Amino acid sequence: MIVEDEESICNELSKLLENNNYEPIVLKDFSNALNEILKVSPDLILLDINIPFINGKVLLQSLRKNSNIPVIMVTSINSETSEALSISYGADDYITKPYNPTILLLRIGAVLKRTMTNYDTKNVLTYKNLKFDITKGTIKKDNIEITLTKNEIIIFAYLLNHQNKIVTRDELMTAIWDTADYINDNALTVNINRLRNKLKAIGFEKAIDTRKKMGYILL
Amino acid sequence: MIVEDEESICNELSKLLENNNYEPIVLKDFSNALNEILKVSPDLILLDINIPFINGKVLLQSLRKNSNIPVIMVTSINSETSEALSISYGADDYITKPYNPTILLLRIGAVLKRTMTNYDTKNVLTYKNLKFDITKGTIKKDNIEITLTKNEIIIFAYLLNHQNKIVTRDELMTAIWDTADYINDNALTVNINRLRNKLKAIGFEKAIDTRKKMGYILL
DNA sequence: TTTAATTATTACAAATTTGTAAGATTAGAT
DNA sequence: ATCTAATCTTACAAATTTGTAATAATTAAA
Numbered sequence: 001m002i003v004e005d006e007e008s009i010c011n012e013l014s015k016l017l018e019n020n021n022y023e024p025i026v027l028k029d030f031s032n033a034l035n036e037i038l039k040v041s042p043d044l045i046l047l048d049i050n051i052p053f054i055n056g057k058v059l060l061q062s063l064r065k066n067s068n069i070p071v072i073m074v075t076s077i078n079s080e081t082s083e084a085l086s087i088s089y090g091a092d093d094y095i096t097k098p099y100n101p102t103i104l105l106l107r108i109g110a111v112l113k114r115t116m117t118n119y120d121t122k123n124v125l126t127y128k129n130l131k132f133d134i135t136k137g138t139i140k141k142d143n144i145e146i147t148l149t150k151n152e153i154i155i156f157a158y159l160l161n162h163q164n165k166i167v168t169r170d171e172l173m174t175a176i177w178d179t180a181d182y183i184n185d186n187a188l189t190v191n192i193n194r195l196r197n198k199l200k201a202i203g204f205e206k207a208i209d210t211r212k213k214m215g216y217i218l219l
Numbered sequence: 220m221i222v223e224d225e226e227s228i229c230n231e232l233s234k235l236l237e238n239n240n241y242e243p244i245v246l247k248d249f250s251n252a253l254n255e256i257l258k259v260s261p262d263l264i265l266l267d268i269n270i271p272f273i274n275g276k277v278l279l280q281s282l283r284k285n286s287n288i289p290v291i292m293v294t295s296i297n298s299e300t301s302e303a304l305s306i307s308y309g310a311d312d313y314i315t316k317p318y319n320p321t322i323l324l325l326r327i328g329a330v331l332k333r334t335m336t337n338y339d340t341k342n343v344l345t346y347k348n349l350k351f352d353i354t355k356g357t358i359k360k361d362n363i364e365i366t367l368t369k370n371e372i373i374i375f376a377y378l379l380n381h382q383n384k385i386v387t388r389d390e391l392m393t394a395i396w397d398t399a400d401y402i403n404d405n406a407l408t409v410n411i412n413r414l415r416n417k418l419k420a421i422g423f424e425k426a427i428d429t430r431k432k433m434g435y436i437l438l
Numbered sequence: 439t440t441t442a443a444t445t446a447t448t449a450c451a452a453a454t455t456t457g458t459a460a461g462a463t464t465a466g467a468t
Numbered sequence: 469a470t471c472t473a474a475t476c477t478t479a480c481a482a483a484t485t486t487g488t489a490a491t492a493a494t495t496a497a498a
Contacts, residue, residue, distance in 0.1 A: 021329060102321060109328025110240060123353065123376065134342065134353055135376040136394075137369060149455055150356060150369065157342065157354040175355075187457055189475060194455095196476095212465060212474065368485055406487055408445060413485095415446095431444065431495060 001042035003027045003059075004074065005051050009097070013046065016101050022108075030054055034062050038129050042069060044112060047091075049075040057089050064090040069126070070115045072107060074099070125160050127218075130202065132156065141202045151176055152195045159208065159218035168215040192216065220261035222246045222278075223293065224270050228316070232265065235320050241327075249273055253281050260345050261288060263331060266310070268294040276308050283309035288345075289334045291326060293318070344379050346437075349421065351375060360421045370395055371414045378427065378437035387434040411435065 004010050010026050017024040030053040049056035073091040092111045125132045130141040137153040139146050158175045199207050209217050223229050229245050236243040249272040268275035292310040311330045344351045349360040356372040358365050377394045418426050428436050
């Protein structure tokens with residue numbers, strides 16, 4: 001995700017990233033940046049320190065209260081103080097404008113490599129403003145924590161790994177029982193129902209949407 | 220992991236990778252390559268197509284029967300046929316010698332980026348010649364599959380994420396119950412015991428080693 | 439070699455999870 | 469607007485998982 005107000009730079013960056021098999025998203029509404037970031041949940045953020053409405057460092061600080069999404073700070077001034085400050089606010093790396101495309105790509109690769117292997121990115125999936133510990137089967141939102149059972153974990157993980165795509169009932173049944181022609185096809189419905197009730201308890205009433213005759217989708 | 224017989228190239232590559240925060244391991248014994256690879260379970264393999272004892276392509280083919288570890292093929296001949304063949308044998312990318320260091324780093328970054336985000340790398344951990352589906356809590360070895368319970372999943376995942384390091388009983392208790400001063404400290408011992416029995420059933424009798432007064436270690 | 443602390447094993451009861459059945463609701467086709 | 473197939477809800481019994489306690493085995497220190 002590119003968080004940057006100069007449109008020419010946004011376009012340049014988008015093209016560069018697309019050509020290297022990334023899927024750049026440009027953040028436009030800075031007034032609601034934090035929510036937007038949490039909603040999209042990008043793999044990495046290129047964050048310009050000088051954006052309108054909100055200071056980049058302040059945004060980073062609030063983001064860090066909810067998320068470990070890797071952030072590379074982008075700034076026009078090359079000062080050691082700036083760099084040190086960015087890192088202390090929770091940035092993963094720091095780069096100055098004008099950037100060298102190759103160097104930028106290498107830094108992105110390095111940050112992703114570093115962050116993709118730690119516990120949190122391997123075992124904790126993020127969905128909006130909640131964190132799903134896939135191993136423990138716990139979902140944390142603010143200070144509330146709920147616990148999922150084995151089948152609920154499988155369903156939620158599957159939906160999360162296919163977010164914004166319709167997932168068929170057969171797919172889910174195969175994920176749980178390794179076969180879709182389960183004796184009682186209602187068993188899935190019941191398990192979905194149980195998961196939904198737990199999600200409702202933490203304020204996600206309409207997270208799992210039914211697409212009749214097609215399947216389910218995690219919004 | 221570097222699979223290459225020319226020592227000068229090995230040294231060069233190792234230095235390059237170390238300088239970029241990777242942890243290169245050079246494979247020396249080609250006669251037992253497959254087992255060695257599965258034992259080490261590296262994040263990525265640079266595989267020279269012309270190594271002694273075993274043909275690189277054959278090695279890749281046997282590897283793919285057990286593992287999805289990303290592989291970049293290295294060859295001295297630049298032919299489209301070679302490239303197509305490597306990919307068809309299951310390589311993730313292809314590069315020719317002599318390589319440009321920057322390009323190599325970019326390709327490594329690109330391959331890791333691609334592979335780190337798919338289901339198998341996010342939800343399936345590899346341990347020796349078995350695969351642990353962290354979401355379903357199943358361990359597969361050859362054609363045998365065992366199922367772990369919630370606590371066993373937490374313990375095994377924790378040990379796996381701290382492989383070859385001693386893990387204290389307190390750490391494990393905190394991982395399971397969020398607090399180490401659990402009412403009955405024997406509960407952990409019992410759960411370790413249950414996990415060990417299941418691992419024994421698939422031929423991993425001595426995987427979890429006790430380090431008395433210190434904790435446990437996954438070998 | 440003996441001793442004491444640490445870790446392992448086993449069986450059991452309580453708690454949780456799961457599938458099932460039976461009935462209620464919903465949405466889309468006619 | 470009606471009907472029907474698809475999905476949902478609820479309660480219950482069976483199966484699984486879990487912690488506990490009592491006892492056994494092991495290891496490191498004295």
